[in-house]
Amino acid sequence: xxxxxxxxxxxxxxxxxxxxxxxxKVCLNCASLGNKVEGYVDKPMKKIPPSIKRxxxxxxxxxxxGRRVSVGRQHAGLKxxxxxxxxxxxxxxxxxxxxxxxxxxxxxxxKLENALNIVLIERGEI
Ligand SMILES: [Zn+2]
Numbered sequence: 001x002x003x004x005x006x007x008x009x010x011x012x013x014x015x016x017x018x019x020x021x022x023x024x025k026v027c028l029n030c031a032s033l034g035n036k037v038e039g040y041v042d043k044p045m046k047k048i049p050p051s052i053k054r055x056x057x058x059x060x061x062x063x064x065x066g067r068r069v070s071v072g073r074q075h076a077g078l079k080x081x082x083x084x085x086x087x088x089x090x091x092x093x094x095x096x097x098x099x100x101x102x103x104x105x106x107x108x109x110x111k112l113e114n115a116l117n118i119v120l121i122e123r124g125e126i
Contacts, residue, residue, distance in 0.1 A: 006030040058123060061109055065120050066100035072116035073098070087111040 001010050004027035006019075011027040017034030018024075024034065062068065073083050080098065084091040089108065096102035097112075104112060109120040 004030055006033065059106055060122050061103050061106070062120055062122055065104060065109070066098050068118050068120060069094075069104075069112055069116065070098045072112075072118035076116050078116075083115065087115050 001012055002014055002025065003010050004014060005024045006026050007030055009027050009029070013028055014025045015028070015031050016023060016037040017026050017031050018037050019034035023037060024030070026033070073080070076083075078086065080094050081091055083089075084094045087108075089111070093102065093108075097104050097108070104120065106121060112118065113120050
């Protein structure tokens with residue numbers, strides 16, 4: 001078992017791809033980031049191009065998260081109390097998010113996305 005050099009995931013199924021001229025041993029998910037190199041046996045370089053790192057880190061909460069949560073919640077037919085219970089958060093926290101006073105953490109944003117079938121996290125592209 002080895003680790004993907006881009007996302008760090010352990011996998012048995014790693015392949016070699018070239019990204020911006022640098023060779024990486026990567027998992028299937030990351031293979032699409034580069035051009036596949038067949039039958040490469042030398043040790044690949046470890047340096048990750050900054051643009052790839054940015055792609056991994058570049059998860060941002062949308063600026064109109066409050067409106068999206070509010071609309072999504074009403075669409076789902078839930079009261080703020082119901083939503084708080086559903087995702088196991090404090091009601092005051094939900095209220096603060098909906099009113100735009102408190103930007104949700106990525107973790108909370110993911111819970112809200114799943115619970116309400118909305119999009120709160122944007123991923124920047126290279
Ligand atoms: Zn990977």
